[in-house]
Amino acid sequence: MRKYIIGVDVGGTSVKFGKFDLEGILLDKWSIRTDRSDKGEHILPAIVASIKETVDLKEIKGIGIGVPGPVKDNVVVHCVNLNWGRRDLVQELHLLLQDKDIIIRAGNDANVAAAGEMYKGAARGYRTVVMYTLGTGIGGGIVLNGELMEGVNGAGAELGHTIVDFRHNFPCNCGKKGCLETVASATGIISLAKENLIRSKAKSPLRRYESFSAKKVIDYAKEGDFISLKTIDEAMKYLALAIANVSLTLDPEIILIGGGVSHAGQFLIDLIEKYFYQMTDPFIKQANIQIASLGNDAGIYGCAYLIQ
Amino acid sequence: MRKYIIGVDVGGTSVKFGKFDLEGILLDKWSIRTDRSDKGEHILPAIVASIKETVDLKEIKGIGIGVPGPVKDNVVVHCVNLNWGRRDLVQELHLLLQDKDIIIRAGNDANVAAAGEMYKGAARGYRTVVMYTLGTGIGGGIVLNGELMEGVNGAGAELGHTIVDFRHNFPCNCGKKGCLETVASATGIISLAKENLIRSKAKSPLRRYESFSAKKVIDYAKEGDFISLKTIDEAMKYLALAIANVSLTLDPEIILIGGGVSHAGQFLIDLIEKYFYQMTDPFIKQANIQIASLGNDAGIYGCAYLIQ
Numbered sequence: 001m002r003k004y005i006i007g008v009d010v011g012g013t014s015v016k017f018g019k020f021d022l023e024g025i026l027l028d029k030w031s032i033r034t035d036r037s038d039k040g041e042h043i044l045p046a047i048v049a050s051i052k053e054t055v056d057l058k059e060i061k062g063i064g065i066g067v068p069g070p071v072k073d074n075v076v077v078h079c080v081n082l083n084w085g086r087r088d089l090v091q092e093l094h095l096l097l098q099d100k101d102i103i104i105r106a107g108n109d110a111n112v113a114a115a116g117e118m119y120k121g122a123a124r125g126y127r128t129v130v131m132y133t134l135g136t137g138i139g140g141g142i143v144l145n146g147e148l149m150e151g152v153n154g155a156g157a158e159l160g161h162t163i164v165d166f167r168h169n170f171p172c173n174c175g176k177k178g179c180l181e182t183v184a185s186a187t188g189i190i191s192l193a194k195e196n197l198i199r200s201k202a203k204s205p206l207r208r209y210e211s212f213s214a215k216k217v218i219d220y221a222k223e224g225d226f227i228s229l230k231t232i233d234e235a236m237k238y239l240a241l242a243i244a245n246v247s248l249t250l251d252p253e254i255i256l257i258g259g260g261v262s263h264a265g266q267f268l269i270d271l272i273e274k275y276f277y278q279m280t281d282p283f284i285k286q287a288n289i290q291i292a293s294l295g296n297d298a299g300i301y302g303c304a305y306l307i308q
Numbered sequence: 309m310r311k312y313i314i315g316v317d318v319g320g321t322s323v324k325f326g327k328f329d330l331e332g333i334l335l336d337k338w339s340i341r342t343d344r345s346d347k348g349e350h351i352l353p354a355i356v357a358s359i360k361e362t363v364d365l366k367e368i369k370g371i372g373i374g375v376p377g378p379v380k381d382n383v384v385v386h387c388v389n390l391n392w393g394r395r396d397l398v399q400e401l402h403l404l405l406q407d408k409d410i411i412i413r414a415g416n417d418a419n420v421a422a423a424g425e426m427y428k429g430a431a432r433g434y435r436t437v438v439m440y441t442l443g444t445g446i447g448g449g450i451v452l453n454g455e456l457m458e459g460v461n462g463a464g465a466e467l468g469h470t471i472v473d474f475r476h477n478f479p480c481n482c483g484k485k486g487c488l489e490t491v492a493s494a495t496g497i498i499s500l501a502k503e504n505l506i507r508s509k510a511k512s513p514l515r516r517y518e519s520f521s522a523k524k525v526i527d528y529a530k531e532g533d534f535i536s537l538k539t540i541d542e543a544m545k546y547l548a549l550a551i552a553n554v555s556l557t558l559d560p561e562i563i564l565i566g567g568g569v570s571h572a573g574q575f576l577i578d579l580i581e582k583y584f585y586q587m588t589d590p591f592i593k594q595a596n597i598q599i600a601s602l603g604n605d606a607g608i609y610g611c612a613y614l615i616q
Contacts (some may be wrong), residue, residue, distance in 0.1 A: 070591065078591070128460065142557070144452065151559020152436060155589050162553040163587055166474060175590050245470040249450070249557055251459020279471055281463050282483050283378065283386070 002061040002101075006051055007303030009066045009109060010034065012081035015047060018300030019055060024120055024308070028054065029300060040083040048096045062103030064303030065089055066112035070154030074106045077154045105306035109299055111148040111157055113292075114141025116302030117256055121294040126253040130246055131292060132159060132239065134261035137173065138181040142250070148306075159246065160185070164238045168195065184239040186214035186261050193217045193231040202226045218264045232264075236271035243272065243289065244279035251284075258292030265291055310369040310409075314359055315611030317374045317417060318342065320389035323355060326608030327363060332428055332616070336362065337608060348391040356404045370411030372611030373397055374420035378462030382414045385462045413614035417607055419456040419465055421600075422449025424610030425564055429602040434561040438554055439600060440467060440547065442569035445481065446489040450558070456614075467554065468493070472546045476503065492547040494522035494569055501525045501539040510534045526572045540572075541579055548583035551597065555588045566600030573599055 004027075007018040012034060019028040032050050035042045051063070067089075069079030076087040090104040107115070114123070114131035123129040127146045133139035140159025142149035149156040160181040161174050170182035170191050182188050190212070197206060204227035205220050206212055220228035243255055257268060269289055276287055294301055312335075315326040320342060327336040340358050343350045359371070375397075377387030384395040398412045415423070422431070422439035431437040435454045441447035448467025450457035457464040468489040469482050478490035478499045490496050498520070505514060512535035513528050514520055528536035551563055565576060577597055584595055602609055 140557075149558065152561045153559050153592060155555075155591055156557070156559040158556040158559075158589050161589060162556045163549060176587065241471060245553060246557060247463075248466040248470045249448075249464065249554060250457065251461050251464040251466075253460045279484065281466050281469060283463055284461060 002059060004055055004059050005061055005304045005307045006055065006063045007300035008047055008063060009112070009299030009303060010043065010047070010082065011068060011109070012036070015043070016296065016300055017050060018297070018304060020304040022061065024301070024304050026297070026301070029297070030054070034082070036083050043082060044092055044096060048093065057097060057099050057102065060102050062105065062307035063093065064112070064306035065104070065106040066109040066299045066303050067106060068109045071106050071108045072150050072154035074104065076106065103307055107148045107302070107306055108150070108154070108157070110139030110141040111143070111150070112141070112302035112306065113139065113258065113298035114143050114256070114302065115148060115305045116294055116298040116300070117258070117292050118143050119305040120301045121298060122256055122290050122292050123254050128250070128253045129256060130250065130252045131256040131258055133259035134185055134257060135259040136185060136187055138185045139259070144250070159242060162242055162245070164241050168192070180238060180242045184235045189214040189217050189231060189235050189261070192234050193227065196227050196231050200227060204228065214261055218261070222267055233271055236268055237275045240272045240275035241279055244276055247280045247284060254288045254290060256290055256292040258298060262291050310367060312363055312367050313369055313612045313615045314363065314371045315608035316355055316371060317420070317607030317611060318351065318390065319376060319417070320344070323351070324604070324608055325358060326605070326612060328612040330369065332609070332612050334605070334609070337605070338362070342390070344391045351390060352400055352404060356401065365405060365407050365410065368410050370413065370615035371401065372614035373412070373414040374417040374607045374611050375414060376417045379414050379416045380458050380462035382412065384414065411615055415456045415610070415614060416458070416462070416465070418447030418449040419451065419458070420449070420610035420614065421447065421566065421606035422451050422564070422610065423456055423613045424602055424606040424608070425566070425600050426451050427613040428609045429606060430564055430598050430600050431562050436558070436560045437562055437564065438558060438560045439564040439566055441567040442493055442565065443567040444494055446493045447567070452558070467550060470550055470553070472549050476500070488546060488550045492543045497522040497525050497539060497543050497569070500542050501535065504535050504539050508535060512536065522569055526569070530575055544576055544579035545583045548580045549587055551580065552584055552587035555592060562596045562598060564598055564600040566606060570599050
């Protein structure tokens, strides 16, 4: 009997697996290292081998896969982080699995994470969700009426690369300047803090360090350090602008903030809301901006959702 | 036999009507003045009376209505331009028509215009369309997979009020500053031109006038006037930013530019594309940004689409 769903969240450094029952209850999880060598040729065989070690293929209803790049109709368009070009995951996995009855579904990792939060996390009960995953970069996920927002090129929901800043002009990995990612990710918070330390003469515990993490800036901000607070306030103002503009576009039911930076919790939400209401439709009186709840498991839950 | 569809595009100054066959062929069109007195109480009765004068109600399959305000599930949330508060159009029109077999559907006018262009205009053959109607203000319309983008509050696709400018800070009618509407509508073009005339010493035919229209600025720009060209270039740069950010959010099949300003045609598209590629996902190589084709009839066509 096909009684399990496997969620596979493929990242540039590790591949996370979840074994779920058909109701989406997580029964087991594990991870393996991502082997990006030889143009990422070993990744899919390693995924199949790892699944086979844990689950009898005959018991698998479907495998959902999240990939850090644009995905359209279960085909990866390209994926720099995995050294992949175009890949038809349904075709390739059916070949490797030697079992065409296993349903294969794929999606962009950030879209999949948003779906996971909708399925079993902070957005449970909603059908239209926008999620910002604030890590080294910023992943954007959109679910509209229960469907992942892929867009015509698979490039939907690239919210980290919407342009919001014309002042700092920090260069983005994508080649542009002014992307949300350059001013509101962990990297962006560090860039803003360094600039504020140069521009201001104010004392700050940050001056003790040669280098520091975004977490340090957030921790000192919570303790009331002026430079740190100014930095987080600026970063959240840019995020509020992005959220306001996305609200004026999609008017979603809920907006989630996830990723490592989001561990700062309500402190961030309060700063975002302070600016959000100045920037969105005056007619929107009540924002629904929340911290995501599934952490690193959002991806595998979203992969399981794809098979539902 | 119910063989006609009626499209009703309700504006603040006039109500436009279209009589369509079931294939969406426009058979007749007319308009009446909008009577906004007494909290807009006379608008719906006047609409019903005008339809009755032209068509036998028993021959009407459905009436589609576009309204200049947020609409959710055929209910107008509020509408400043018509002096309306919340109105259930299905209930009210069925009462006035005394015929519950006539299908009633309503949508926001800018969303409806985008649907009209998809149904019979420049976006024919597409299912996911974003449209900017550049007039005195800027209307935003979004159709996703054939469905009007209403959003949870009926406030979806308010693209004219996404914030794109932090330099000029022209006040917007909505109460905010920096909205796309303040820098890329006809009003915005005039504001930018006036500022450029003050800031620059360059000669310009615009200096002959005490006041001038956006059309004048566009016409002089096409003739090569420096101030006019700089103005239109700036306005289209802001529009390109908005379009780039919307593309990074929805990745739509086609983006349309409509409204009075769009009569400037390919001249505008060329300026928009110049900036668009610098601002969107580097992976998007080919934009599909076009001038809308139905003009003022986009609304009634979209109303007819609602009944399909």
